[in-house]
Amino acid sequence: MAIQRTEAMHDLAMGLDERPLVDIAAILAESQITAATAVLDALPAIARGAAAMAETVRGGAVLHYFAAGSSGLMAAADAQELGGTFSIPPEQLRIHMAGGLPTGVEMPGGAEDETTGLDVALAAISARDTVIAVSASGTTPYTIAAARIAAAAGATIVAIANNPGSALLEAADHPICLATPPEILSGSTRMGAGTAQKIALNMLSTLMAVRLGHVHDGMMVNLRADNIKLRTRAIAIVQQAAGVDESAASKALDAAGGVVKPAILMAAKGISAARAHDVLRETEGNLRVALAQIN
Template sequence: MTAQSTEARHPASAGFHALTDAQALSTLLDAQMSALTAVRAAFPALEQAAARSVDVLRAGGKMAYAGAGSSGLMALADSLELAGTFGIAPDRTPLMFAGGAAALLHLTGAVEDDPDLARVDLAQAGIGAGDVVLCLSASGTTPYTLVVAREAAARGATIVGFANVAGSALLDLADIPVLLDTGAEVVSGSTRMGAATAQKAALNLLSALVGVRLGHVHDGYMVNLIADNAKLVDRAARIVADISGVSRAMAEAALAQTGGAVKPAILVARGQSPAEAKAALAESGGHLSAALTR
């Protein structure tokens, strides 16, 4: 792989414009699936990144995200989901996105080249020693992302760098480099496709593993979710009923006693008082499995 691998020509690019609809879709899907295979090679780095992120979050630090353009959108999608899925407070997972909210409505390229924007965003996110920053850039050379990474590192933060080009600047400066070696795109240079697909999958795996290790997943259930809409209220009741083995009505009654918190509601449904459930979870470090076996 060269420094320009994400800009190189894909073997399927020649004549792509002349393919039938079905052929074009098949070619694009094959390229997406091929890009996903690059994630498996990054497992050791993802494991290391997850372990560091868990330590940081347990200690009260932040697991921040940074990126521009398509990479920034992948970071945004992951960071926004953590509160609803795992109950991790949004101020613990800040996002630094080149151009801010305005860029979400109209992506512009110039903002990713502005180092001052990166410095302002870093200061506003309050990143410092004891935090971890997940920095994403397909090329590994995006100025905005590199400035965030360098200056966050200077503040004492751990840098996890996600890039799709081996030997790129972001991977070189990262404490934990995550190479997603996806190569060329069928639509040359359009890293919103294979490169971004691999980035999103890698972030999905990383954040899910973090949730598990923090004790926010039990038997595949989101036991630390924040039920802030009808769908999640229904899901919370089903989780409590399924894990505790009680009726839906009893699960809802338990949730009413715990203010909608799923983990203690499961213990309440099993016969504990809300105070006993709270104490059991505190003793187990928030891990439901240990609290259930007490």
């Protein structure tokens, strides 16, 4: 059987343990930098996957993240940030990790081979949903089975894997192949492959937010200020987007209940909270379109 790229030996691996630690550190850093560039070859696929995710969220359906091991941790981290960063409702997000999300320092390795019960766990999945399935090898039984069950239900499959031609990529509507080089530690895909996966996941969610109108001039305008740090950030965003001073931005944010988009409209256009919300509904939440619509 051919050796997968994710399991192959790196050219610099021989005698690695005999080198000074600072030299090993340099090799590790360079290998991850090189792995990160694999994302550049997948840009069209990433953009298509993000557009599918945006369509799912706009339609009120659910994004499902499926993965195991370190890929699962990265997928979960990205999914868990979508609420705080872009105010994606929690009922539109599901995290499915082989063995469940860990509550301690151990992750059971055998869980990634377990597929029993997935059909029950996915009984409610619909053709309106999108699945983001992640596996470095592209052969993880849990992740492949989930993708196939979801596909049979008509859901859209966005798959991320690091081995070209792997089963997971072949099962996807939007296959994202991150052809990273062999790991310095053979098979330790939490390193180079994981770095590329994290970049791709971050790009998918950010591009999705752009398509949904949740990003304006590089600012996360669908933010809801629910703590001190976010309130400070939200005031700065309202100031910048509306062209007002800190006091006016703070007042608009208070009147909008801490929600940035209506606060910007209120501060920039002098309209009421009710009118701001109406315009945002009419423009499907796109701030730039909403600003242009109000004279």
